[in-house]
Amino acid sequence: MSVLFDLDDRGVATITLSRPERLNAINMAMRDLLWTYFETCRDLPEARVIVFRGEGPAFSAGADISEFGSAPSVIASRRARHERDLWWELITHRCVTIARMHGFCYGAGLELPLCCDYRIAADSARFALPEVSLGYIPSAGATQTLPRLVPPGVAAHMVLSGEPIDATAAVRWALVTRAVPEGDLDAAVDALVEAVLDGSAPPPARPR
Numbered sequence: 001m002s003v004l005f006d007l008d009d010r011g012v013a014t015i016t017l018s019r020p021e022r023l024n025a026i027n028m029a030m031r032d033l034l035w036t037y038f039e040t041c042r043d044l045p046e047a048r049v050i051v052f053r054g055e056g057p058a059f060s061a062g063a064d065i066s067e068f069g070s071a072p073s074v075i076a077s078r079r080a081r082h083e084r085d086l087w088w089e090l091i092t093h094r095c096v097t098i099a100r101m102h103g104f105c106y107g108a109g110l111e112l113p114l115c116c117d118y119r120i121a122a123d124s125a126r127f128a129l130p131e132v133s134l135g136y137i138p139s140a141g142a143t144q145t146l147p148r149l150v151p152p153g154v155a156a157h158m159v160l161s162g163e164p165i166d167a168t169a170a171v172r173w174a175l176v177t178r179a180v181p182e183g184d185l186d187a188a189v190d191a192l193v194e195a196v197l198d199g200s201a202p203p204p205a206r207p208r
Helices: 028-043 074-083 086-091 108-114 130-134 142-148 152-161 167-172 182-198
Strands: 003-007 012-017 049-054 096-101 104-106 118-122 126-128 178-180
Touching (some): 003 028, 028 086, 049 182, 096 182, 104 108, 118 167, 130 152
Parallel strands (some): 012 049, 096 118, 118 178
């Protein structure tokens, strides 16, 4: 299974991108599973928090470009996106959402966390929107979500240059909530989850 799901007795759902041999590049099968799990968390009253993780050396290197252009037509592709708007479902989700970020967080692997309330990153993580190098713009909403979180000039630079930034810059510009050594990442996420559950967490930064 390319996306794993678990719900514990606290009401914390963990959604894990599990395609490490492709650096968790998000393909259509993964999008379908993410949609299913988003709906599951929305409909289960006991679900309170969603934590996103990536298995292996990266959170996600982005969309699986091997599937680009495989839709039967542009119209069919756009209809599918409107009928199952994964990113809007995440932005408006009733659960508190946390992204646990490490390694490459590129393209859709950054756009998914941008739709979350909190982003906790390893200090070795790298963040980029490299779509411009392929001749197109970020297609999962980063042209809208990113400038709602970071200064407009930073957002423009990331979208137009495709150049990665490091965790120090990501914290400075409020792209991520906090950066910690990778060995401390699980503990930092767990502490945030507990703070969310007991009501002591800082206000979230979710684009709307």
